[in-house]
Structure formats: structure tokens, C-alpha cells
Amino acid sequence: MKKKKQTIGQFLFDYIHKQGVTHAFGIPGDFVLPTFRYLEQSEIEVITMTHEPSVGFAADCYARSHGLGLAVVTYCVGGLNMLNSIACAYAEKSPVIVISGGPSPKDRHKDPMVHHKVRTFDTQRRIYEEVTCANTILLDPETAAQEIVRVVEEVKKNKRPGYIEVPFDMVDMEITIPHNLYKEKIEPASDKEILDTCVSEITAKINNAKNPIILAGEELHRFGLTNLVSEFAKKHNIPIAATLMGKSVIRETNPLYIGIYSGVFSEPACKEYIDNSDCMLVIGAIISDVLLGFSSTRFDRKRTTILNMDQIQVGMHVYEDILLKDVLSNLLESEINIREKFINPNPPALHKPITESEKADSLNVESLFRILSTRLGEGSTVVCDTGDALMGAIGLRTDKRSHFFSDAYYLSMGFAAPAAIGAMYADPSSKVYAIIGDGAFQMTGIELSTTSKYGLAPVVIVINNDGYGTQRHILDGAFNNIRMWDYTKICDLIGYGKGVKVTTKGQLDDALKEAASFKELYLIEAVVPRNDCSASLKRMGEALRDLRNPEGK
Numbered sequence: 001m002k003k004k005k006q007t008i009g010q011f012l013f014d015y016i017h018k019q020g021v022t023h024a025f026g027i028p029g030d031f032v033l034p035t036f037r038y039l040e041q042s043e044i045e046v047i048t049m050t051h052e053p054s055v056g057f058a059a060d061c062y063a064r065s066h067g068l069g070l071a072v073v074t075y076c077v078g079g080l081n082m083l084n085s086i087a088c089a090y091a092e093k094s095p096v097i098v099i100s101g102g103p104s105p106k107d108r109h110k111d112p113m114v115h116h117k118v119r120t121f122d123t124q125r126r127i128y129e130e131v132t133c134a135n136t137i138l139l140d141p142e143t144a145a146q147e148i149v150r151v152v153e154e155v156k157k158n159k160r161p162g163y164i165e166v167p168f169d170m171v172d173m174e175i176t177i178p179h180n181l182y183k184e185k186i187e188p189a190s191d192k193e194i195l196d197t198c199v200s201e202i203t204a205k206i207n208n209a210k211n212p213i214i215l216a217g218e219e220l221h222r223f224g225l226t227n228l229v230s231e232f233a234k235k236h237n238i239p240i241a242a243t244l245m246g247k248s249v250i251r252e253t254n255p256l257y258i259g260i261y262s263g264v265f266s267e268p269a270c271k272e273y274i275d276n277s278d279c280m281l282v283i284g285a286i287i288s289d290v291l292l293g294f295s296s297t298r299f300d301r302k303r304t305t306i307l308n309m310d311q312i313q314v315g316m317h318v319y320e321d322i323l324l325k326d327v328l329s330n331l332l333e334s335e336i337n338i339r340e341k342f343i344n345p346n347p348p349a350l351h352k353p354i355t356e357s358e359k360a361d362s363l364n365v366e367s368l369f370r371i372l373s374t375r376l377g378e379g380s381t382v383v384c385d386t387g388d389a390l391m392g393a394i395g396l397r398t399d400k401r402s403h404f405f406s407d408a409y410y411l412s413m414g415f416a417a418p419a420a421i422g423a424m425y426a427d428p429s430s431k432v433y434a435i436i437g438d439g440a441f442q443m444t445g446i447e448l449s450t451t452s453k454y455g456l457a458p459v460v461i462v463i464n465n466d467g468y469g470t471q472r473h474i475l476d477g478a479f480n481n482i483r484m485w486d487y488t489k490i491c492d493l494i495g496y497g498k499g500v501k502v503t504t505k506g507q508l509d510d511a512l513k514e515a516a517s518f519k520e521l522y523l524i525e526a527v528v529p530r531n532d533c534s535a536s537l538k539r540m541g542e543a544l545r546d547l548r549n550p551e552g553k
Contacts, residue, residue: 008144009038009171012164015148016097017043019156021070023425025049025058029074031116032101034171039072047425047454052078054418054447056085060094061383061405061419064222065426068156069096075103075165076116079124083131085418088410089161090131092245092286093222093309096161097152098132100124104169105139128163135163141173145181153185159222159309190322198312198319199330202281202305205314207337209279212238215261217285218245219308219324228328229283230254235332237339241270243285244394248382248404252348252397259348260394263293264543265536267394269346283307284324288409294543350397359506364532365392365463367505372433372461373397375512381405381423381430385416387437387470389463392534403430414443420458421450431516432458439468439482445490451521452496459515460523462487466530473533473541487525497521 006014012035024046028036039046049055055071063069071086073079079100089096103114108121118124128135134154136147148164155162206212214233220226226249233240233256241261242250250257259270266274274280280303285291287306292298305314307327312319351373361367369392376382376398384390384406393406405423407415420434436445441462451458464487468480488499497520502508508526515522533541 004177005174006177007038007171008138008141008166008173008175009035010042011145011175011177012099012148012166013039013042013044016070016152019068019152020066021068021097023047023062024070024072025055025062025422026072027052027055027074027078029078029101031075031103031168032072032078032099032166034168035072035099035101035166038171044070046072047421047450049418049421049450050447051444052081053085053414054421054444054450056082056089056096057415057418057444058422059096060085060089060422062422062426063089063094063096064405065381065403065423067095069094069422070099071096072099074101074116076118076124080118080127083127084412086128086161087131088407088412088415090133091410092407093159093219094161095155095159097155098128098161098163100163100165102137102165102167104167108139125163125165131161132163133158133160135165137165137167138170139167141170141175144170144173144175145177149181159219188323190326194319195322195326195330198314198322198327199334201314201317202327202331203334203336205279205305206236206238209277211273211277212279212281213258213274213277214238214240215243215274215280215282215285216240216246216249217243217283217308218249219284219286220246220249223284223309223324225284225325225328228325228332232328232332236336237342238281239273239342239344241274243291243408244390245406245408246285247393247406248402251401255344256342257348258344258346262291262394262536264539265293265391265394267348278303280304281307283328284309286409290409290411294540348397354505354509359504359509361505362529363503363505363508363526364528365534365537366395368461368463368508368526368528369393369395369534371505371509372512375509375516376402376433377431377516379403379430381427381432383416383420383423383432383434385434385436385440386411386413387440388465388533388537389416389435389437389440391537391540393435394536395534403427413437413440415440417441417444417460418447420460421447421456424456424458434458434460436460436462437469438462438464438466438485438487441487442482442485445487448490448521448523449494452494456521457519458521459512459518460521462523462525464525464527465532469533470537470541472531473538474544488523491521491523497523499523499525501525501527503527
């Protein structure tokens with residue numbers, strides 16, 4: 001059999017494209033320019049952005065929607081600049097492949113002073129070890145192909161970022177592709193005896209419970225398990241709540257759906273049901289202080305079963321060597337007592353359109369999300385930034401199937417504007433709505449220039465409450481003030497799209513109606529009172545204030 005030969009650059013992007021990646025996000029620089037040449041010649045379309053943190057956020061959201069993302073940057077000044085957004089992807093289990101340019105192996109051997117180097121030539125890779133599940137520097141042509149495959153497969157397996165550094169003069173190196181590189185992979189299997197024991201214990205807990213509940217999280221979407229959990233809940237009449245990060249996992253019109261749970265941030269009816277449940281199945285959720293509402297109170301282990309990719313914990317017992325998919329599949333077929341049809345005593349109500357008499361009313365955060373709920377079309381995508389753009393979205397209600405993305409655990413401001421760009425490329429058929437606070441917008445909002453460059457048509461809602469509103473509800477001070485911008489002028493700056501400022505409910509409703517079919521960027525500056533916030537954000541602010549300042553100073 002004739003051995004196949006390719007350059008490292010050809011193989012790198014051919015292999016990644018075969019994994020389903022159709023778009024890459026990046027910024028060129030001298031160390032990565034030769035790699036960019038191969039990227040541009042590949043089947044992957046490259047989207048050049050304006051700032052490396054935005055590259056990471058865009059690739060992250062693309063990965064959450066599409067299954068695998070790709071970010072390409074230069075050595076250190078690019079890679080380290082993108083570190084925060086890749087840390088977000090790692091924390092929230094988003095499978096992003098990071099490709100960085102790098103210095104030549106000859107330079108590394110001689111160790112001269114080379115621009116962009118920080119401390120050693122290995123500094124960037126060692127820093128990225130903390131925010132990736134696998135990493136490599138392609139210094140040896142004999143192992144380059146195997147190393148690329150190893151990192152990409154670890155990213156796919158763990159749903160976390162991986163790092164590949166390509167020295168600028170290695171990308172043209174011709175390599176031989178081993179015949180066994182594409183050999184069929186052996187899928188891991190559950191230990192049957194342990195699996196049966198685990199499922200039996202969970203089944204017994206459900207059968208002995210009066211008020212079981214499923215708390216569904218973001219891993220169900222990441223690992224393709226959403227339908228399995230929905231079928232399980234439907235078959236056994238078990239109600240479902242969603243975590244904030246898992247908001248779109250369950251359709252909000254599902255009769256078993258009771259709302260969003262996030263500790264004290266939760267809607268009262270949802271929180272009450274979960275607090276009173278005697279059997280809680282937490283499935284696919286990141287257990288964090290955000291999920292628990294920044295409370296010192298933890299789930300009662302005796303009544304809680306945690307089922308996620310990292311651990312299976314049933315009460316006081318931890319099960320190893322079994323797969324989440326196998327546990328859920330077996331639970332679906334297990335002998336669970338037939339339960340009475342669940343009737344939600346407090347079903348999440350869909351919002352009604354504003355009335356004629358309300359149109360002149362001043363806008364506030366609660367009414368903003370109410371009106372947006374009535375204007376979202378089928379299959380829309382909502383991308384929320386940190387702050388009330390996120391906490392207010394707990395009250396977002398729609399009878400349409402929609403997709404929801406946020407950095408609801410890592411909580412990095414500046415996520416939504418670039419993430420919306422990633423979402424648009426991941427699903428071009430979906431109308432994308434980005435909801436951003438004015439403080440977060442001043443961090444990465446200029447990335448909307450990229451929508452002009454590539455002719456994209458998001459709807460961007462900037463909530464203008466004159467500063468860092470979230471922090472004001474924790475601890476106020478002049479440090480929470482920002483310079484007031486005329487946010488609608490960004491359309492003039494980039495020469496693209498339409499910007500409107502709204503202060504009333506009617507103006508927002510009219511703007512969203514027009515925006516739904518607008519073919520360019522449509523930016524809505526929604527002005528709300530300076531100290532206004534959603535009920536959820538108020539509860540969060542109070543919780544964090546007590547946590548950070550227990551003596552009330």
C-alpha cells in the first residue's frame with residue numbers, strides 16, 4: 001500500500017475538517033501566517049476578527065452549537081490574549097481546538113531573544129495546560145500526525161479545549177501519514193455489574209419518593225443526551241427543571257417543565273418544588289456556586305443523585321467505570337412504578353404581547369424580556385452576556401423552540417457580542433439575538449465590525465442602565481460608573497446596519513418587529529432606569545453582598 005504524504009499544514013486542517021469543523025475564527029500574526037495560508041487553502045472558511053478574546057468567545061459558542069470549534073492565533077501576544085475566553089470554554093466544557101503559531105525548533109535550541117517570547121519558549125504551552133485537556137507542540141515531523149489526532153480526539157471526548165502549537169517553519173514539512181492513524185476506535189464500555197447496581201439503587205430511590213424531580217444541565221446538550229432524558233421524564237412522569245446554563249435543554253412548553261433553578265435566583269415556584277423534593281436527579285449539570293445561588297447550603301446528599309460525565313453519585317455512594325449514557329438508557333427501561341400524571345401547580349406562564357395602553361409605559365428590565373419573549377421566532381438563538389442580560393433571561397418565555405447560550409458559570413463579561421458571531425456561523429438558519437449590558441458591550445462590542453465585514457444580521461440589544469448594574473447591587477461606588485456612549489452610533493462607525501434607541505415598551509416592541517426580518521445588523525439601545533434590575537439579579541446581588549461582606553460594612 002502506498003503511504004500517503006502531506007505537509008503538516010495540509011493534514012492539520014484536512015483532519016479537523018473531517019471532524020465536522022467548517023469555520024475557524026482567528027487573527028493573523030507573523031508566527032502563524034504560514035499556518036493561515038494552509039487554513040485559507042483548506043475546506044474550512046476562516047473568519048478574521050478584531051481582537052483575540054473575541055476569537056476565543058466566537059469559537060466557544062460555535063463549538064457549543066456545532067460540536068467542535070477552532071481558534072487560530074499567533075504566538076503569545078495572540079494566544080495569551082485569548083487565554084480568558086479559552087478558560088471560559090474549559091470551565092463550561094466547550095470543545096475548542098486552539099492552534100497557535102510558534103518559533104522555529106532551531107530558535108528554541110539556540111534560545112535567542114525572539115519577539116513575543118515571555119520567559120521561555122514553552123511558557124505559552126505550559127500556561128495553556130491549565131485550560132486544556134490535551135496540548136502539544138509539533139516539533140517532530142515523525143509524530144506530528146499522531147499528536148494532532150491525539151489532541152483533537154481528547155477534545156471531542158472531554159468536551160474541553162485542546163492546544164496545538166505549530167512552529168512557523170514546521171507547517172510546510174512533509175510528513176508520512178501512518179496507515180493505522182484512522183483505525184477504528186474502541187468505544188469505552190460500562191462495567192455491567194456496577195451499572196446494574198447503580199441503576200437498581202436509583203430506581204429504588206425514585207420508587208420510594210413522593211416528589212422526584214430532574215434538574216437538567218448543559219452536558220445533556222454537549223454530549224447529545226437531551227432526548228434520552230426527555231423520554232425518561234415523559235415515560236415516568238417526572239417533572240423537570242433546567243439549570244441556567246441548560247436553559248434551552250428542555251422546551252419551555254413541555255408539560256413537565258417547571259422552570260429555571262439557580263438557588264435563590266430561581267423563580268419562587270420552581271425553587272419551592274425542588275426544595276421540597278425527596279428525590280432530586282441532577283443530570284448533566286456543573287455543580288457550582290452559581291447553581292446553588294451563592295449559598296453556603298448544599299444539596300442534601302441523601303436525597304440527591306448526581307449524574308454527569310465526571311461522576312455518578314447516588315446518595316452517599318460513588319460509582320465508577322460506568323457511562324452516563326448507559327445509566328440513562330437503562331433507567332429508561334427500568335421498572336419504575338407508574339406514577340400519576342404530573343400536573344404542575346405553578347406552570348411557567350407564557351408572556352402576553354403588550355397592550356395598546358402599555359405602549360407609552362417606560363421600559364424596564366422585566367418588561368424587556370417579556371416583550372422579547374413574544375417576538376422570538378421558531379428556532380431563534382439567544383446569546384446572553386453576564387449581568388442582567390443573563391439573570392433577566394431567567395424570565396424569558398417562549399412557546400417556540402429556541403437555543404440559549406451564555407457563560408452562566410464562568411461569568412466573564414464581554415462574552416455575548418463575539419459569541420453571537422460564532423452562533424451565526426454554527427447555525428446560519430437561526431436568527432441570533434445578543435443581549436448585552438452596557439458595561440459588557442464596552443469591552444467587546446466593537447467586534448460587531450466583523451458583522452459588517454461578513455454581512456451578518458444579528459439583533460443586538462444593549463441594556464443601558466448607565467454602568468455596572470450587577471456590581472451596584474453587591475457594593476455600590478463610583479468604580480461602577482462608566483462613560484456613557486451613544487451605542488446606536490456604532491452602526492455609523494462601522495458603516496453597516498441600523499441602530500435605534502428605545503425608552504418605552506412600545507418602541508421596543510416596534511423595533512423587535514422590524515429587526516426580525518432585517519438583513520443587516522440591528523442594534524437596539526434599550527434605556528432602563530439606573531437602579532432597575534430583574535428580580536433574579538436583585539436576589540443574586542443580595543446573596544453576593546452577604547457572602548462578600550457578612551458583617552455589613
